Amino acid sequence: MERLKVVTLGGGSSYTPELIDGFIKRHAEFPVSEYWLVDIEEGRAKLEIVGGLVQRMVKKSGIPMTVHLTTNLDESLQNADFVTTQIRVGQLDARIQDEKIPLQYGVLGQETTGPGGFMKAQRTIPVLLDLCRKMEKVCPDAWLINFTNPAGIVTEAIEKYSSIKSLGICSGANSMMMDIANTYGVERQVVSARVMGLNHLIFADRITLNGEDISADFIARLADGSGKHALKNVPDLGLPAEFIKALNLYPLSYLKYFYLNRESVAKEIAEMQQDGTRGERSKSIEKQLFEEYNNPDLADKPKALESRGGAWYSDTACSIISSIYNDKKEIHVVNTVNNGTTRDLPNTSVIETNAVIDKQGAHPLTYGPLPTPVRGLIQSVKAYEELTVEAAVTGNYHTALLALATHPLMPSVDIAEKILQDYLAANRHYLPQYQSR
Structure with missing residues (x-):
């Protein structure tokens, strides 16, 4: 059997059992022989708990795969074929700060959209660019598959500052397709749509079921409430029916943060006061998950993992990796370089869209101009993303301020600077690029 080595950075993540479940199911077509789980020293306890479960899952499956646990990144990267990333610098405590600081000023406090996404980036x-530099030396031919949020912004940084072959992935589009399938009571495989926009800012049209265009019918169902449209980690707020009809596109649930911003912030504040932020609730869920993972009799992905969010992570990630490895030329939604896909964004920008995936990587399907109703929003957020990448690389305070002030959800420059100063003070330990300030 051909040796096939996969490395997961952030191996102690609660999401790892989801990923290995996908590798086990696809072992016939993607025969991983070595699977390395890597984490930092502070995450060793979680790595050993998750790694133990992964080893039991592999043993139960009977497949010929060896699972290694390590905190030695250089060792893990030797002869790697694929490297996946699912890291959280600062862990959930940093996420909770990301959420709470903006909410103090009446601004959305969310992991990837708005100020929270800026701070996470x-x-x-810097951490992932360090990884890329190591890969350039140790395994320059390996693929980097990034699932770390904010996935689009991180992928753009990698594309601009590294020669490593990379793709960014997100389960959002797959969740949208599953919602369409569930609405009509059909299998996911018979549903497709054209997807355009940016990570966590995508819209779908040309929705088909068994090749038949059902766009108008599905939009009508969204408007009357019978169409499925929800993600576990997004507030359950319904867009007004007339607005859905006017938009005439299928927006990812994250778009509620823009179209129902006041309502989203109010709901977040109420939830924070009652049950804590999403990060605090995730911390509680994660604690319960690790208690389950630590059970020596558990050898399957627990159902409780569904409550953690990130639905369809395994299906999305593993199918895309297999498509590269097997040169399948399948169409998947990925974060990749625009390269003329739409003339309304810079060619070097990373976008999220349908692409043919083969051994060379992603070949996005050209869709031309962005629809007028969403063009301005997408362009505005892309400008914010470009500034966010530049700020993360340079540590320039003024660039960081411009990035936050440019975001459409920021109510004023004054509040943008207050949030930035609070963020820098709270995250000083994780921001060496800003230390000269």
């Missing part, structure tokens, strides 16, 4: 991008 500032902590994450």
Whole structure:
């Protein structure tokens, strides 16, 4: 059997059992022989708990795969074929700060959209660019498959500052397709749609079921409430029916943060006061998950993992990796370079869209101009993303301020600077690029 080595950075994550479940199911077509789980020293306890479960899952499956647990990144990267990333610099405590600081000023406090995504990117991008530099030396031919949020921004940084072959993935589009399938009571495989926009800012049209265009019918169902449209980690707020009809596109649930911003912030504040932020609730869920993972009799992905969010992570990640490895030329939604896909964004920008995936990587399907109703929003957020990447790399305070002030959800420059100063003070340990300030 051909040796096939996969490395997961952030191996102690609660999401790892989801990922290995996908590798086990696809072993016939993607025969991983070595699977390395890597984490930092502070995460060793979680790594050993998750790693133990992964080893039991592999043993139960009977497949010929060896699972290694390590905190030695250089060792793990030797002869790697694929490297996946699911890291959280600062862990959930940092996420909770990301959420709470903006909410103090009446601004959305969310992991990837708005200020929270900016701050996560500032902590994450330098770490992943360090990883890329190591890969350039140790395993320059390996693929880097990034699932770390904010996935689009992180992927753009990698594309601009590294020669490593990379793709960014997100389960959002797959969740949208599953919602369509569930609405009509059909299998996911018979549903497709054209997807355009940015990570956590995508819209779908040309929705088909068994090749038949059902766009108008599905939009009508969204408007009357019979169409499925929900993610576990997004507030359950319904867009007004007339607005859905006017938009005439299928927006990812994250778009509620923009179209129902006041309502989303009010709901977040109420939830924070009652049950804590999403990060605090995730911390509680994660604690329960690790108690389950630590059970020596558990050898399957527990159902409780569904409550953690990130639905369809395994299906999305593993199918895309297999498509590269097997040169399948399948169409998947990924974060990749625009390269003329739409003329309304810079060619070097990373976008999230349908692409043919083969051994060379992603070949996005051109869709031309962005629809007028969403063009301005997408372009505005892309400008914010570009500034966010530059700030993360340079540690320039003024660039960081411009990034936050440019975001459409920021109510004023004054509040943007207050949030930035609070963020820098709270995250000083994780921001070496800003230390000169």
